[in-house]
Amino acid sequence: MREDNDRNSSLPGLAHAEDLIPVAGGGLLHRRVFLRRGAALAAGVASGAALAAADSASPADGTLTTPPWMRKPGLPFSNYGRPSEHEQVVRWISANPAVPGNGISWTPLHELEGTITPSGLHFERHHNGVPQIDPADHRLLIHGMVKQPLKYTVKDLARYPMRSDLIFIECGGNSNAGWREEPAPQPAGFIHGLASCSEWTGVPLSILLEEAGIDPAATWMIAEGADAIAHVMSLPVEKAMNDCILALYQNGEKIRPENGYPLRLVAPGWEGVLNVKWLRRLELTDRPVMSRNETSRYTELLPSGKARQFTFWIDAKSVIMAPTHGMTMPGTGYYEVSGLAWSGRGRVTRVEVSADGGKSWADAALQEPVLPRCFTRFRMGWHWDGAPAILKSRATDETGYVQPERDALLAERGRNGYFHYNAIVAWEVSADGRVTHVYA
């Protein structure tokens, strides 16, 4: 496990260079910090690094000692690599003790960087475990209100035209701890890590649906997985025809078993439960199937007594991943506030960061390329002067939608919520450097 302090330790007594330009309250810095030629920044960070050299592994005289791993040949080649034994970054499992295949595992987003989620750390949500599918015996049936029912082997599908897209998938239940009365005492990934981002490659679903020939009266498509509960969900035909993909590959290689091997329905920008894993059946109908997971679950009871249903879309969200709850800031000085933003409705156009609990905001730098329905990494320079601070981030997407404060989300949805929580997240930094999840 990456030490939480990795990002925020070891540089003693950072001087605050005059060129680190404040842009909002609490020490937020102009994004020139991220310009390639950061001469001014360098001046501000320099002294610490020079001082840090005074340790046993490297004398302070400008030379290096020879470490033990340079005194002997290294390990041989490997057919399939693994992380260093010094890294213990893993998914955090939260499963039903009585039904071990029912539950979730969280992507440790606060221990990752960039935008790609390694496939081994992609979040899991299973209702009855991971089926061990032999692809030679797997079939996809398209039937119901079609001109001709069609059945495909995995090899059949692999011969169709493909496309690749960098797309996030987020569980509709992600971040649901936000509905609780008290803030969950967990780091970012174990509150918001039911979201992951991969390059998915597969066959545009429209090609197969047109091959089967959809009855014009068909308005819904029911997708069924080959797991032991035969997980089943309904999607409008319009979505199926518009941009769904029958994915065979994830991050270059065949989809991992826990993410739907050998075939997953990817519904870009829509909640994870619709991205049916181990896909085996697509039935065209004129009404939704009204399964448990689209009636009693993945819906929201509003204050009016009515319930929101078929709330497919993932609205814009952002979360600061570093610093995060549980960390301790080792001292004052320069830090990078880094996080992820995403929207199911398109591109993230703006992420603002506040260090004073929302009184003032400044634009974070967005890592290019900013792609639609893909994780966007944002970064913000921050000079922490040691005073208590509250860090927040706020995403805006290309539809103009702005991520709401928690109070606004609660006012709209009430206290019966469980799904689709996307409010602004706040981390409080106390004078002793401890970082805590707060509602603020």
Added chain:
Amino acid sequence: MREDNDRNSSLPGLAHAEDLIPVAGGGLLHRRVFLRRGAALAAGVASGAALAAADSASPADGTLTTPPWMRKPGLPFSNYGRPSEHEQVVRWISANPAVPGNGISWTPLHELEGTITPSGLHFERHHNGVPQIDPADHRLLIHGMVKQPLKYTVKDLARYPMRSDLIFIECGGNSNAGWREEPAPQPAGFIHGLASCSEWTGVPLSILLEEAGIDPAATWMIAEGADAIAHVMSLPVEKAMNDCILALYQNGEKIRPENGYPLRLVAPGWEGVLNVKWLRRLELTDRPVMSRNETSRYTELLPSGKARQFTFWIDAKSVIMAPTHGMTMPGTGYYEVSGLAWSGRGRVTRVEVSADGGKSWADAALQEPVLPRCFTRFRMGWHWDGAPAILKSRATDETGYVQPERDALLAERGRNGYFHYNAIVAWEVSADGRVTHVYA
């Protein structure tokens, strides 16, 4: 291991729909094949899938049997996922029997899709094995012609501003089988798979060099790795200041041991040997170090008797990954010709494909986003009519450079070449469907 035939089997007797529009000789098809609403294509592919349903695992009556994995709960959650046991896609190791840590392992590019290389399959080139580095005892020293030598721990570095980039790394010796008199009888990945593409995240090197303060007379930077040969290479200071990254993360997680954990110099677009792994030292100088790997190796003796040296750049290259040598086409009909293109000098602007050995060419579809110095996936629809064919691809990059035919490359460089082979690759499809690597 993915069966080579995966992509090209099982669809019997594909009709050639009139809407599959020929655009060049040998059956190459217009890229409307890749438009999202492929109604015309669907009509062309339909009959096969319907017929294919007549098998024991799925009766032809439009129903599905219940497979064994739906009759019992699936496997529980896992902390770190792995590929299905039905997939045996691995790096192919070619190491020195006397020195097991000296050699290479190939990325099986012909078994992958999209553009991201999973970190576990990123190619390896080691001179004396993979050092097992404890990051707590690893140091980076910047010294030589600088105002102040500086030394950093890994934690120090993690506190600097970071950036992320999707970047390929290619070994200068990749594809060197092309210099042989006879075409190597191997699939694409085991000739051209010393190239991989990852999202790298780290600190822009310019920030640290400016912090150390470069003497204006310094023109070179010598980079040294912490492996047992202390691998050392020289780069011009201009490159170091322009776009080099000190990478800490690869595809979201910490760099894998075999790719430089905990710290790698990434020199975008330049040959792999310069992307020094396990980086421990950067020395600013006014001359290159003239190490073995920049004098007797990674240079090219020309017909004139002069040698090319410091040939840093990776020129534009493309390779068709499917179909490839060793496969057998199961029959006539629709196929997707799919491959990768890249250039160290920027974006790939065009990939053309030929099915008649170069007599006629047509533009392939390029998967968006097309990023500079990143793998670009290209796809081309192809109706194979059963006649012998020779498939080629040809990349053009944003500088206007066009990937050369093999004859042209040999005329320029002669027969003493070993490095920087980027000529057009040809796969011959014989009437019986067998695919063979040829010079054509």
